[in-house]
Amino acid sequence: MKIAPSILAADFAALGEAIARVETAGADQLHVDVMDGHFVPNLTIGPPVIECIKKRTRLPLDVHLMIEEPERYIETYVRAGADFVTVHVEACPHLQRTLTQIREAGARAGVALNPSTLPGVVEYVLDDLDLILVMSVNPGFGGQSFIPTTYAKLRELRALVGSRNTLLSVDGGVSPANAALLAQAGAGVLVAGSAIFGAPDTAEAVRALRNASEVPN
Numbered sequence: 001m002k003i004a005p006s007i008l009a010a011d012f013a014a015l016g017e018a019i020a021r022v023e024t025a026g027a028d029q030l031h032v033d034v035m036d037g038h039f040v041p042n043l044t045i046g047p048p049v050i051e052c053i054k055k056r057t058r059l060p061l062d063v064h065l066m067i068e069e070p071e072r073y074i075e076t077y078v079r080a081g082a083d084f085v086t087v088h089v090e091a092c093p094h095l096q097r098t099l100t101q102i103r104e105a106g107a108r109a110g111v112a113l114n115p116s117t118l119p120g121v122v123e124y125v126l127d128d129l130d131l132i133l134v135m136s137v138n139p140g141f142g143g144q145s146f147i148p149t150t151y152a153k154l155r156e157l158r159a160l161v162g163s164r165n166t167l168l169s170v171d172g173g174v175s176p177a178n179a180a181l182l183a184q185a186g187a188g189v190l191v192a193g194s195a196i197f198g199a200p201d202t203a204e205a206v207r208a209l210r211n212a213s214e215v216p217n
Helices: 012-024 047-056 074-080 095-105 119-128 150-161 176-185 202-213
Strands: 002-005 030-035 061-066 084-088 108-113 131-135 167-171 189-192
Touching (some): 002 202, 012 047, 047 074, 061 074, 061 108, 074 084, 084 131, 095 108, 095 119, 108 119, 108 167, 150 167, 150 176
Parallel strands (some): 002 189, 030 061, 084 108, 108 131, 131 167
């Protein structure tokens, strides 16, 4: 299981220190939410902040574009330091073209699915994908409650992916309380914001989430 702390929940006044703590604790990648106030009802960060983050960490950055017309900005975010660029299927009328654009820009290609979006929408682009991000809350704000139908969606996506090396990631309301069930359903990456950065000890929170996700043989 890979653990991906979501910096949306971190203290932005001390972001470098927060990133250093989760990196030392063994986090596998960082999840960076970019919101435009149109596709989702919130505004967050842009390329200059991502450039600064990239200078402060060795962890891969999964830049999650919750924006309209993401194809206009892909090269900008890759230049800023994105290792993965994840776009929403709901924002991409020409999804295969957008995924190809991400790979040609030099990043790994991901697609995110809102809670009400059916898994089958990615069936014909599976060979163009490196990551599928299942939203287990409605995107826009951190701290929301986990939507239980996520488990069934993960199982269906795991069957669609088959033997491909595509990462299955889940984002929203992830905590030690549901980590094992998410792992059993097929998740390979747990994105967590409040469960990590809202904890008294962020390093211990990373370890607790990883330990909770271990599925007995």
